[in-house]
Amino acid sequence: MERRKRVEMIMNSRLFREELERIIEIQMKDGSGATLLQSISDMMGLQGQKLQSTNLFRSSNCVAPINDIRGVESMGYAKGEKILRCKVAAVYRLMDLYGWTQNIQNHITARLNVDEEIFLVNPHGLLYNEITASSLVKVDMRGDIIESGTTNFGVNTATFSMHAAIHAARPDLKAIVHVHTPAVVAVSSLKVGLLPLSRESVVLGEISTHPFTGYSRGDEEKEKIVRNLGPNNKVLFLSNNGAVCCGETVEEAFYNVYNLVAACEAQLKLMPVGIDNLVLIPEDVRKEIYDSSRICPEGAIPGPNGPSPAVLEKKDKKWRIGGMEFEALMRMLDNAGFRTGYIYRTPLIKGDPPRPRNDVEVPPAVSSLGYLLEEEEMYRNGWKGRKSNDRTRWLNSPNVYQKVEILETGTTDPKKITKVETLISSSNQNF
Template sequence: MAPDLRQDFNMMEQKKRVSMILQSPAFCEELESMIQEQFKKGKNPTGLLALQQIADFMTTNVPNVYPAAPQGGMAALNMSLGMVTPVNDLRGSDSIAYDKGEKLLRCKLAAFYRLADLFGWSQLIYNHITTRVNSEQEHFLIVPFGLLYSEVTASSLVKINLQGDVVDRGSTNLGVNQAGFTLHSAIYAARPDVKCVVHIHTPAGAAVSAMKCGLLPISPEALSLGEVAYHDYHGILVDEEEKVLIQKNLGPKSKVLILRNHGLVSVGESVEEAFYYIHNLVVACEIQVRTLASAGGPDNLVLLNPEKYKSKSRSPGSPVGEGTACRFELPLSRRACYAGKRAASLLCRFVAKAE
């Protein structure tokens, strides 16, 4: 090989190794931890600013090495274009403003929005996932109205109380959707046990919500939901009087509420539990819609007896074998490594324990 060609070849190999290191999730995490440590010490602010800009550039320009989710929303599109916005963007003054518990909740909730988008549960800027910050002051976190699910970050979430007053606007100047506030505040006010509320519209979910038969007990996922509550459609949820109807129909124990001709709601004593119930509800609706289409009607279906299988169905906290793995954990942990990997994996582990 000619000397000049050998030199070019060696240079290409060196650039390849450098690119692999720069694109490594481990390198990004190490760089971020180093920046955070130096910020705490208060040293070299100019140099740290440059490092922070490098870290931000790297986390928002993720290499396209993972396939898009089969039902993914805008997040899947962004990843196919090599763009992911970090979930945990709490830095500097944003980081100081919240205690450790609220920081974790913000990351969990923002990660939940990303997961919902990856699973195809999002509908542009509509629908909401919220979590209660504390029971003493009755504050909860909600997405600012105008952000896509793929754009939600920990700092962007708005903190609001049950009266509708904004306590903390977050990092945007956007407001709160009135319909989202009405539904979620009604549930939090009536159910002190609820720490997270999820409301989504999926095509299969909307289809089942319009069926007189409701959700049929034809799958393990349907049986796992327990008692399913229903709320009739009265238009967009903005009337204060409808809060009372929502509270009455949900009742004191149900974890799942189907809004007739509208969509799906799940609640949980944690973010993870709400994820578990909405995931199984979405799957149960998909199974029902496809089964009815292929069977030719409900008369041809084999209906399970919920009472017979109640004692055998697992609750979200039931133990399972050590070999049980979350079906989403591998792809999600990879996709989330630049966008809140730890927060997303917490949700996946909960599903793994529940199935």
């Protein structure tokens, strides 16, 4: 309603109409209407709202929703599959918005469940900004399609085989992201690898390296990849071919991608000064930073109006690695109209907003906290009421307030008026 009133006020403004007519007349004379919308935006004072450092809104205002599984369609998926599809599709969109894609190349895969070797992968042929939850393809360990999704595209089995080998050797990893940005490729080509120069490089933990020779080597190449990744590491550099970031959850996998890209970009900016001039983070500090990144920060603890500890324990509200950051990014996408379908653990709006009070319910003076605490303690000890001979104590004032209805005066047709009167107790008139 407020927006509608504002639009009506602007459209009824004579100065606005005259300025708009002048701009249109100039554009018609010049024969170019490309900058018409920009001129109107400048006139309305919207130029300060442009996003210069991100590609988030470089496309049209209408975006394909990430969660395009609606109604009866969701009944055809296994338990938890719809949520996983939405998360994986959201990671594809984030990769595109950050500019970390290479056309239709690379993969982001996610294990559907631990019992069965079934995975979700992108259809080969779609851009990352076209991928939705329903378009993801369900495949087995060999890359054979179990469910093709909502597109006619298949799966690039040659590149998926590397993900399948890691999934088979590391059942603890649920999601794998192959990142191939120029910065990551450049660092993967260095003999020194990724140096501990920033916090982002330290929170990744131990990083493995594999001399990648291509996908055509078959089983021999896959065995070497698994062996070089090791039983615990979650980031693997592929020499001259970027890196593979893994995670026990989709959130952790993207968390590793984000920090890896930031660490590689920071290292490339420092390399021109020479490796000898670089100050590396000491080993003891590295361990402290890594350990602190694996625990829930103090700011993540709910406030006094949040759920009780028993409810938190029941719902397993403990944040996983990268979970809080991922939820913040989901809010960003939802606010931009992407409709992620993400289920938030900590909504921005409280469930029970404070109840409004009127002036009559709230006394005009501040209550005595000590007296309230004394009353509470007496009640706990079995006190049910005050004896008649007790001295009367007042919480705020000796006055009592009540609503009364009176008739108007000075008119032939009086109406009832509600007013608040102050009643003074006879025992306290000398106050």
